[in-house]
Amino acid sequence: MSGIGLWNIAHQDPERTAVVDPGGGVVTYGELAAEADRIGGGLQALGLVPGDTVAMLLPNGADLLAVEFATLQTGLYSVPLNWHLTAAEIAYILRDSGAKAFVAHERFAETAAASAGEVPHLFGVGEVPGFRPLAELDGPLHDRTSGALMVYTSGTSGRPKGVRRPLTGADPYAVPQVSQWFFGLFGLTAEDGHVHLCCSPLYHTAVMNFAVISLQLGHPVVVMDRWDPHEMLRLIERHRVTHSHMVPTQFRRLLALPEKVRTGYDLSSMRVMIHGAAPCPHEVxxxxxxxxxxxxxxxxAASEGGGTLITAADWLNRPGSVGQAWPGSRVRVLDPDGNDAATGQPGTVYLQMGDATFEYLGDAEKTRQSWRGRMFTVGDIGYLDDDGYLFLCDRKSDVIITGGVNVYPAEIEGELSEHPAVADVAVFGIPHEEWGEEIKAVVQPExxxxxGPELTAELQAFLAGRLAKFKLPRSVDYVEELPRDPNGKLYKRLLRDPYWAGRQRAI
Known part of the structure; x- marks a missing residue:
């Protein structure tokens, strides 16, 4: 291939497959680039200028990717919205981001119409009341300059905030060196033969980035709308998929398939299956x-930037580690005084990625608290071993302080998840008059x-041989399904907050 980048490939090889939509339809590079040009020119004709924001409430597919590339070449911030949110939650993000345009799909028409508020320009894919058809958005494209993704944090504490990076002013036809470098970490280059499978919602930072960079490097992107483990295996075989991005929840569901199904597909095309976003139980x-x-x-990694990586071989030597810092990245673990924590001692994890910077839109205090010099934290607690491998303990806001001792729920969750009766588990602290907090487990059984009491006794006995007594849950509740988003993130606050209503946690 003589060039990379969506528009370069579209010019050189317009019939090359860019996107395989969930229904199996093929969108070529020429078609995707033309759609991105049309939408981008239309946004400029409406008066949007670099630094303005476009929000998207769209399912996985070529429409969403076309709008994303339209913003990436017109200096706009794109905000992909989680379509599981309520109208009130989406309305908040639209206001907070200052969205000048809102593109929604008819699948989410009711939510879109109820949340649009004062957004001046509304466009729909299909029938959305009060929204003009997206096909009407058109205009001559001019003054190309690179835009940026602005994803809103999940809001595990307080309102979500947009992670906003400065615009670079770069030529959008050129693929950023950092994108090529990032894919190089996983052995992915611009060579022919790579195929990416997008199997999680594109409103997540990593999922969107993997799809966009794949397209920029000439890798066709096969898009799943709703993830299904059996269908994923079929698509890997059908399209000779080479790389994908997954979360542990999806691993669990793949492993739950009957042996005959799991071994019935040719998966030999896979070169790298990348996973992150949530802790992965050792046994899984x-x-x-x-x-x-x-x-x-x-x-x-975090939406905010920086990160670590660990290969399969290294993980087997250091089970539970998330690896060493990426080349060009830096990881430190600091104690409460801001000094480097001793090897093996938990502290706050700080990351640095070159000279990259960001702010939390509209929250100067949160931005200030996240930075220490040129390094930032998202509040994770972890420790480094002698070789600089990072081990995560938990999110600071999830740490349980019981009798003055810090307990990390992730450790307990990891042990409980290895019991054959446990499909999923959440551990958190609830109020206790004497200890401050006591440990509760909520289990989703297989x-x-x-x-009932017999299973609870069995689980507590199982843990007694694995954990110190002060780490054992004092009570266990059972639910049909834990509140997780499609990317595997657990909304622990939905379980914990009712216990703390009217009270103040120490953290």
Whole structure:
């Protein structure tokens, strides 16, 4: 290939497959670039200028990617919205981001219409009351300059905030060196033969970035609308998929497939299966490595930037680690006084990625608290070993302080998840008059497993041989399903907050 970048490839090889939509339809590079040009020119004709914001409430597919590339070449910030949010939650993000245009799909028409508020320009894919058809958005494209993705944090504490980076003023036809470098970490280049499978919602930072960079490097992107483990295996075989991005929840569901199904597909095309976004129980990781082999690679990062990576071989030598800092990135673990914590001692994890910077839109105090010099934290607690491998303990806001001792729920969750009766688990602190907090576990049992005092006693006995007594849950509740988003993130606050209503946690 003589060039990379969406528009360069569209010019050189317009019939090359860019996107395979969920329904199986093929969108070529020429078609995707033309749609991005049309939408981008239309946004400029409406008066949008670099630094303005476009919000998208769209399902996975070529429409969403076309709008994304339209913003990437017109200096606009794009805000992909989580379509699980309520109208009130979306309305807040639209106001907070200052969205000048809002593009929504008819699947979410009711929510879109109820949340649009004062956004001046509304466009719909399909029938959305009060929204003009997206097909009407058109105009001559001029003054190309690179835009940026602005994803809103999940809001595990307080209102979500947009992670906003300065615009670079770069030529959007040129693929950023950092994108090529990032894919190079996983052995992915611009060579022919790579195919990406997008199997999670594109409103997540990593999912969008993997799809966009794949397209920029000439890798066709096969898009799933709603993830299904059996369908994923079929698509890998059908399209000879080479790389994808997954979360541990998806690993669990793949491993739950009948053996005949799991072994019934040719997965030999896979070169790297990248996973992150949530802690992966050790046993789940071992089983995936046993099945898929060394192609399973883990990373730790944040929407805000920076991160670590660990190969399958390194993980087997250091189970539970999320790896060493990326080249050009830096990881430090600091104690409460801002000094480097001793090896093996937990502290706050700080990251640095070159000279990259960001702000939380409209929250100067949160931005200030996140930075220490040129390094930032998202509030994770972890420790480094002698070789600089990072091990995560938990998110600072989730740490339980019981009797003055810090307890990390992720450790307890990891142990409980290895019990055969446990499909999923959340551990958190609830108020206790004497200790401050006591430990509660909420368990999603495997299908058909009876719950009650006998199972609780069995789980507590199981943990007693693995954890110190002060780490054992004092009570266990059972639910049909834990509140997770499609990318595997657990909304623990939905379980914990009712216990703390009217009270103040120490953290």
């Amino acid at each position: 990781k071992r089983r995936m490595l046993s099945w898929w082999g060394p192609v399973v690679v883990e990373y730790y 299908p058909g497993v009876p719950t």
